Amino acid sequence: MDTLLKLLAVLAVAWAGWIYFQNSGSEAELRKVRNELKVAEEEQRNAQANYDEEVRKRDALTEEVTAIKEKNQELKKAIAAKKEEKRMRAIEERRERQEAEKKAREEEREESARELREAREAELEEERREEEEERKRLEAENAEMERESAEQERKREKRVLKDRVDSYVRRLRSSLVCPHVAAPKKRKDHSRPIEKFTTQWTGRLQKCIDAALQGDAKKLETAVSSFRSLAKSLYTMSGNTSGCLEIAEECIRTSQDLMKARKRLEKFREAQ
Numbered sequence: 001m002d003t004l005l006k007l008l009a010v011l012a013v014a015w016a017g018w019i020y021f022q023n024s025g026s027e028a029e030l031r032k033v034r035n036e037l038k039v040a041e042e043e044q045r046n047a048q049a050n051y052d053e054e055v056r057k058r059d060a061l062t063e064e065v066t067a068i069k070e071k072n073q074e075l076k077k078a079i080a081a082k083k084e085e086k087r088m089r090a091i092e093e094r095r096e097r098q099e100a101e102k103k104a105r106e107e108e109r110e111e112s113a114r115e116l117r118e119a120r121e122a123e124l125e126e127e128r129r130e131e132e133e134e135r136k137r138l139e140a141e142n143a144e145m146e147r148e149s150a151e152q153e154r155k156r157e158k159r160v161l162k163d164r165v166d167s168y169v170r171r172l173r174s175s176l177v178c179p180h181v182a183a184p185k186k187r188k189d190h191s192r193p194i195e196k197f198t199t200q201w202t203g204r205l206q207k208c209i210d211a212a213l214q215g216d217a218k219k220l221e222t223a224v225s226s227f228r229s230l231a232k233s234l235y236t237m238s239g240n241t242s243g244c245l246e247i248a249e250e251c252i253r254t255s256q257d258l259m260k261a262r263k264r265l266e267k268f269r270e271a272q
Helices: 002-023 027-173 194-214 217-235 239-271
Strands: none
Touching: 027 194, 027 239, 194 217, 194 239, 217 239
């Protein structure tokens, strides 16, 4: 700007010198004006050179400013890109953090649910164990009660069987002497003394009793057959001896019942 003003001043001086030259006829004045004009021209050239330099500097400065602006724009873009990158990274980090927190919460819930399940399973297992123990205890008690009941029943049945055996034995022994043989009112066979019939009756019935007590079915069958044969022989006799057959049949049934009861009683004893 200063150079431009100087240039205008030089032009003004040159113009003034030219006007003065037109109005003056003096040679000295003319030389003076020429000299001033030369000086003005020199100053004009210097001013033009300075102006050109200033223009060059301005253009260079303008280019530099433009470059700085472009660089500034690029820097702004870079800064904006960095900010965007930072913002996106922050968003991504926040998302990852939220996902991690969500996953941690889910894992915590799953862990809590797992612990609850395990606690419930442990509780159920404890309940099952207690129920199993209670079941076993009740089964043991029931088994013990059943055993005791069975034992009592066996003892009762054993007593009943023993009493029954004793009763059968007493009943049979009470019939060892047949009253019809001992005191018959009439008999046709006077050649056979009464003592013989009495002895045979007693002996054969005793064999039935012994076979029944021994539990020997074959021996009892033989003894019963012999005893029944004697009773039939007596039945053919006259008088009250016919009643011996009925007594013999009753004794045979009692002997058979005695053997059954005796065998069952023996099984009880073997089971002990």
